[in-house]
Structure formats: C-alpha cells, structure tokens
Amino acid sequence: MRRLGRRRFLAWTVAGAAAGGGGLLVGARTCEGPRGPAHGLHILTPREARVVAAIGDRLVAPERAAVAATVDAMLVDLPASDIRDLRRLIGFVQRGAPALTGHPRCFTALTPEAQDAVLAALSSSRSASLRGGFEALKSLAFLALYREPSTWTAIGYPGPVVCYAR
C-alpha cells in the first residue's frame, strides 16, 4: 500500500465528511464488479462509479440509493486536489482495504458480508485517515439516501415547511 495522505480525506460533503488520501490506482482490469452507472458521469470513471456504488449499497443497506451519481455530481464543484484525493480513496477501498480483513480480492468481488467486514475495519482503523475516509463515504451515502423525500415518511420526518419551485 502506498503512503496514505496524512490529511486530507477531503472536506466536501454536506454532512461533514472528508474523503480522499488513498494511494492505489483505481479499477484494475481484474476487478470488474457489479454494474454501476456508466452514462452521464461528470467526473468519475465507470469503474470508479461501480466501486462507489458497491460501497454505497452496503452502507445504506437494506435501503437503496444512487450513491455513485450523488458523489459524481458533488465532485463537479470541487478543486482538483479534492477530486484526486477521492480517487485515491476509492482506489484504496477497491484494491487495498480488503487486505485489512485478509481478503486478497477486490472490494467489488467480495460477498456482501465480506464487504461489510471491510467497511467495519475501515471505520475502526487505527489510522485517522482511513477512519476519515470511511466517514466521508458514509456521509455521502447517507446524503444520497436521505436527501430523497421518498425516504422521509419511514423515519417520520415531515420535511421542509417551505416549498419553492425547484
């Protein structure tokens, strides 16, 4: 594993995440995973989007959310350095993080249970950078989920009291 950036799992999510800082390249050819959004992406490559989608699937389970599309849209307004950091983080989760739980395979090739174990390992890592990266991904995933009014009824949240044309 290449050196993880001391800081900066970047700071850009609406809920307090900071992401980035990983070190490995994203999406080796042997790491094809579940299909993710391939069209309409602004920043993420299709491979990166598939990794983000796989991470998001586990974070918001048993719910479903368009995590990759949300992340991609948010990246549009961010400085290049922050985008680079996020790319490194995605790459690390895909190629490096499974080793934290003894898995030699890519994240997208793991079973859901094994993916959960990898994410749990990230969340409790001794590395502040890895924990920060996990929190970033988590915040983005839940942003993608709970920004949707369709999710509010189940948790009893009535939503805004003002309504403007959108």
Added chain:
Amino acid sequence: MTARPVASIELGRRWTRPQRLAVDVVVVGSGAGGAMAARELARGGARVLVLEEGPALALTDMTQREEEMLPRLYQERGARMTHDLAVRVLGGRNVGGSTVHNLNLCKRAPPELLREWATEHEVAGASAAELSPAYASVEAELSVGQVEPARRNRNNALLALGVERLGWRGGPLQHNRVGCQGSGFCELGCPFDAKQNASKLLLPDALARGARIVSEVSVTRVRHERGRVTGVTGLSLDTRGRPQARIEVDCPAVVLAGSAVGSSVVAGRSRLPDPHRTLGRGLRLHPGVAVAGWFADPVDAHRGIPQSYECTEWLDFAPGSERRVWITTVFAHPVGAAALLPGFGAWHRSWMLRYRHLAALTAMVHDESSGQVGVRPDGRPRLDYRSTPRDLAQLSLGIRAAARLLLAAGAREVLVPSQPPHLLRDSSEVDRLPPEIARPHSLAITSVHPLGALPMGEDPRRAVVRSTGEHHQVEGLFVLDGSLFPTSLGVPPQLTIYALARHLAPGVLARLGR
C-alpha cells in the same frame, strides 16, 4: 417575504475585470463582528467597504434542504476538519456570516472570565462593567429575550426535566429572534426572516449609511508598508467560487472580521511582522460531542426552537476549574443525523427508524487546549489542534453528564456515538463507561465556536493585537471578531463578538481621525 439586504449588495461575480478602489476602511467579513464594525464605522462617517467571500442569499434561497443549504451557508460545504481529522469545525460563508445559520443563542461573557482576560492576558478596558453598555445596546438592537417555556420543544423540555430530576443547575436561554415560526430549520437559514442578526439588521443599516458591501470577493492579503496599512488585495469569485479578477483597494485602515479561522488566514498570508510568533496561535474550538437518547414517545426534536435550555451544573469559570462543560440540546435533520449516528447498514437503519423518538444533547468543553491556524499550500486554512488530557477528561465528564440527564428524563436507551458505540440503559452503565471514552478520534467531535488565534492583550509577546483590536506592529490593522478572544468563552460567543466590535469600533474611527 423580502430580500431586504440582498438587493443593495454588489456581487463580486459581476466583477469580471480587475478593479481598483479607494476607501477609508475595508472590513473583511460580514458576520457579527464585521457587520457591527461596518455599521459603526459608517455611522461615524467613514467610507466603508465590506468584502465578503461568500454569496448574498435571499430569503427565498433558504430552502430548508440540507443538501442545498449546507454548501451555501458553511465554509468548505460544512465539512472543514482539523488537520488530524479529529474535529469538524463549522463556520459561516455568506453575507451575514455565522449569524445566518447559528441558533440565536445570546449570552454575555462570564464576568470572572473577563477578569481572567484582564489579569492573565493583560486585556484592558474589557471588564464586565466596561462592556456592559455595548452588551446592552446589542441586546436591545437584536431584541434579545428569553424563550418562553411554552415554546420549548420536547427535546429541550426533556433536558429541563433531567436537570430538575437530578437537582442540577440549569435554565432557559436567551435568543435574538422575532416572529419565529418554530419550524426548526435554524441551522439551514431562516426563510421567515425571524433572526435578528447581522444580515437583517446591521448590514442594511450600514448600507443606508453609505457603506458598500460586495459579496464573492476573497481577500487574499492585507498590504502594508513601513508599519502602516495601505490596502488589501483580493480576488472576485465566479458563481462556483473560482477566482476571476484581481481586486485592489487602497485604504489606511483594515478590519479583519472573517472569524477566528478566516481572519487568521488573511493575516497569515499578509507577511505581517510577527516577532514573537503569536500570529495564528491560541486557537480555541469549544469542542462538543453529542449523545442521543431513545424515548418511548415521539420527541420530534427537529421541530420547534432547537436550543432553548441549558445545563450549567458542570460549568464554572474559576481559574483551574475542573467543571468546564456546558450542556444544551442538539439535533439534526436526516442527512446530518445519519452522518452522526455510528455504524452503517441495518444497525444504522434501526436507529434512523427511531428518528422521531430521539432526543440529543451536546456537551461542549470550555477548552484550555491551544491550537494553531496556518495556511496550506493551496491557500486554504490548516487547523492544528490537539486536546490536552485535561480537556479530554472534561469531554468524558460531559458525555457522562449528558447520558445521566437523558436517562433521568426517561430515555429507554442512551447512545454514545463512539467507536465502538456504547448503549446505556441505566446510570450504573454510565459509571462503567471506559475512561478512554473521549480519546481522540473515537468520537465525532464538532466545533461551532472556533475562537482566538489573533488574541488581544497589551503584551506583544503574547498577543497579536492590542486591547483596542489594533495590531501591535501594523498601524491601521484591526481585528474585530472572535479571533480577539485570548481564551475560549465557554458560552455561545455571538453576543460578545457583536459587543466587542461595537465597543472597539470608535478606536478605528479615531485612527481615521474621525
């Protein structure tokens, strides 16, 4: 609804070509300190130019949607972190600064703390008695008053109940709000214009008195020659916050009022004389942690006035105090709540499904830890802050106290959102919380009151600016915001920032010969 101040505010995004201006004084930042300074200086006859990095928002921009408002209202989209990723630091980035998103708490600085400023930090002229006229003036202008118990939402009522049952010290809080609808979205900006704040009251008054206010201009540095201010250099920003044109303003005085972080960054980029290496040091964060309680009946903490009651049982300001924890209520809308709850997947979802039944308290530490504001290579702030063991012990004390309050109020279960999380069902389990519950990085720690870093005091070896707010080495450079504080405040700071700016503004006018 009107967009009262916005209509007269000039938009930096329209400054697509280089500009050169000349005024008497530039005010950098438009929050509590900057708005008050601008109004007072304009009232004194000075030609005032306010430069604000963030946008000017109309009431109709306040959509109450988290994903839209947090990027609009907060620095770094609400996700600014200390360099070690241990503390999230929130600050405003729009016309009106943090007064647009804060929860309207108004509390004077404790007199014993102001005595400490005088005796330990050589701050002159800022005793409780000397600040009292400024406080009174601000309180009157901002319509500061107590929230009536009948308007207390259940989250706050539960805190009051816990305080009562434990026999602890607590009481209602004072606010600056008029016409509040109780929608509960204060942290996302008020679409009902109920906040009696900088953008509603002071900036329009400053405009009426001839001040110019320009949004979307980032001041990069203060220019100075031979110990005197000569102006500022900045950049206008486009709608996406990207630099577009160079702005030069010639002026004999500059007021830094961009918050403890923003003012320190501008100062740090300005190559100011710093013979005693004080610049940027002394950052206080008033760090806080949240503890949640699950109740049988709905709490609906997202509704109503978010914070209207406090517990001060564990807060006193005696020197060397081991009771430095202020406790009040806290809550978030779904996106924020989901980010704060620990874990993920089904376990996390099970807690989100209890959303209506959750109450939450925050315990903030009147911190003695001293951090530093620096400038990263890309020009953004770098915040270095490490809690002392004594402060971590206070944080731990606060977690335990908050848990006891929630249990006393009837919580079925209390969630300490640590890594790993702790679930508590009675007070004996609070006793068994591990001592290291508040170790760095084990908790989501948030700072909503960053202070200090350009502290005032008469001793230039310890302070960046004099008690007048003027830089020790550079004539005409003033600081009139929370950067001035030589210590943490231990209470919400907005009232003291307004009051100090009002108290010290005459000194700026005097420097201008007015």
